[in-house]
Amino acid sequence: MAIEKVFMVDNTSVIADEVLSHRLGLIPLDADPRLFDYISDDVPNERNTIVYKLHVSCEKGSQRLTVKSGQLEWLPEGSQLTMASPAQSGDNQRTYTSFGQSQQNTSERPLGVKYNDITIARLGPGQAIELEAHAVKGVGKVHAKWSPVATAWYRMLPEVVLLKEIKNGDAEELVKRCPVNVFDIEDLGKGEKRAVVAKPRSCTLCRECVRLADDQVELRRVRDHFIFTIESTGALPPEVLFTEAVKILEEKCERVISELS
Incomplete structure (x- = not known):
């Protein structure tokens, strides 16, 4: 879910309407998109649209005001703005949404923003922003x-091999040299110590250990073991993103198989 349409009522800030709308669209929303439908025929209702309102002003003679994302107010009843065209006699004023029921009846928690401290704009004395933002479901392409994913990458599992035993002072120097604490000290008794590989998964292949003991340490990669990392924007947890991505991949594979058969 992301803000797609912004109805600007008043904007006297230094930020242009289109730039302000773009900033609003990139704010992560705390709403599960699996609970909503894709909007069709441009008919916004409680099943495909989330409505937010922003109305802030900076009084004359006061200090500059920072507008944060937490000031976006969720409107579970739908739009509060009436359409510009006059309604026919006897009809109620039409708004920009057609909610059949309140979203409070269908959502267990408020559909706010994920982070309340994102700066939207800064207002000077006498400036104001009043708008209504409509969020809909979409896809990253x-x-x-x-896109609920901020960054995704993978790397092969590093393998750190000690070719020889590294003991005592050399072992302590090796532990100090590694910036990510891959190595640790094992006490052998009688004042003897040796270096062991404690956390090979943390290795970044910086080669500091190889520079210290070239003939005693070897860095390798496990060719068939990959570490896949997913960073979420906050809309969905990473484990949910992975599960949903696998489902989409499975659907695409089934579609290809059906077309080839």
């Missing part, structure tokens, strides 16, 4: 704001 249309726009990055709909």
Whole structure:
């Protein structure tokens, strides 16, 4: 879910309307997209649209005001703005959404923003922002704001091998040299110590250990073991992102198989 439409009522800040709208679209929302439908026929309702309101002003003579993402107010009843065209006689004023029921009845928690401290704008004395923002469900290939993944990458599992025993002072120097604490000291008794590989997964292949003891330490990679890392924007936990991505991949594979058969 991401903000797609912004209805600007008043904006006297130094930020242009389109720039302000772009900033709003990139704010992660605390809403599970699996609970919503894709909007169709441009008919916003409680099943495909989340409405937020922002109305802040900086009084004349006061200090500059920083507008944060936490000031976006969720409107579970839908839009509060009436359409510009006048309603027919006897009809109620139409708004920009057609909610059949309140979203409080369908959501267990408020559909706010994920982080309340994202700076949207700064207002000077006498400036104000009043707008209504509509968030809808989308996919990342249309726009990055709909991508719940910040960064994803993989690397092969590092393998650190001690070719010879490294003892006593050399072992302590090896432990100090490693910036990510891959090595540790094992007490052999009688004042003897030796270096052991304690956390090979933490190795970044910086080769500091090899520079210290080239003929005693060897760095390798496990060719069939990959460490896959997913960073979330906050909309969904990384483990959920991985599960949903596997489901999408499975659907694509089934589609290809059905077309080839």
